[in-house]
Amino acid sequence: MYAIRHVIVVDTNGGGNFSTVQGAIDMVPEHNTQRVKIYILPGTIREKIYIPITKPYISFIGQMNHTSRTILTWHDLASDKNQYGIALETYNSASVTIESDYFCATRITFENSAVPVRRGQGNQVVALRIAGDKAMFYKARFLGKQDTLLDESGTHFFYKCFIQGRVDFVFGRARSLYKECHLNSIAKRSGAIAAHHRDSPDDLSNVFIHFPVGKQG
Structure with missing residues (x-):
């Protein structure tokens, strides 16, 4: 029914090609040169997901009007320990x-x-780290507390997205364009929205155009 190398369906209920997103990613050939569309059906998918640099041209696609019900989630704090302690x-x-380069995600x-449980260091909880180049996010949602979206490097386009956090919830070294994105603060008192890293005063930073800022909490 589906061309496994170009269209893959992920359904946690077992009705697709895979029940995990990582399983679908693992099927994409190394050094792929054609767009691979991974359709993710509504549901909460609890897994840590990784796309290596060797797998470009991957798209995550959710169903129309189901963005808030199509959730890729995990629960690591920066202070948590790995297998080596x-x-x-x-x-x-x-x-x-x-x-990887040329990643796309919609809905x-x-x-x-x-949930941060201590004061001081180690409370960062990143929802997404994007380190490739020329990625595009359309009507995507990014939910976290501190350091929600690590726009680490490259040039990317975020259009009509929703980004939520308490402090520094858009940060990194990338030079991305955020257009008509809603930035939502859940800080109890106050907190910086963005924390762009520059190695010199001449470095370019992210650009935000027509972005409403809201507050909850």
Whole structure:
């Protein structure tokens, strides 16, 4: 029914080609040169997801009007330990990591559901880390607390997305365009929305156009 290398369906109820997103990613050939569309049916998918640099041209596609019900979520804190007893740090706390180029996502919710339990260091909970180049996100949602969206490197386009956090919830070194994105603060008092890293005053930063800012909490 589906061309497995070009169209893949993920259904947690077992009705698709795979029940996990990572399983679908693993089927994409290394150094792929054609667009692979991974359709993700509504549901809460609890897994840590990784797309390596060797797998470009992957799309995550959710169903129309079901963005809030199509959730990719995990629960790592930066202070959590890996299998060797070493803290994950911010970089590795991401629920979803994209290192490949030409990634696309539409109508998908990316979430880190971890709840910070201590003051000070180690409270970062990244929902998405994007480190490839030329990615596009359309009507996607990014939910977290501190450091929700790590726009690490490259140039990307975020259009009509919803990004939520308490402090520094858009950060990194990338030079991306955010157009008509809703930035929602859940800080109890106050907190910076964006924290762009620059190595010199001449470095370019992200650009936000027509972005409403809201507050809950």
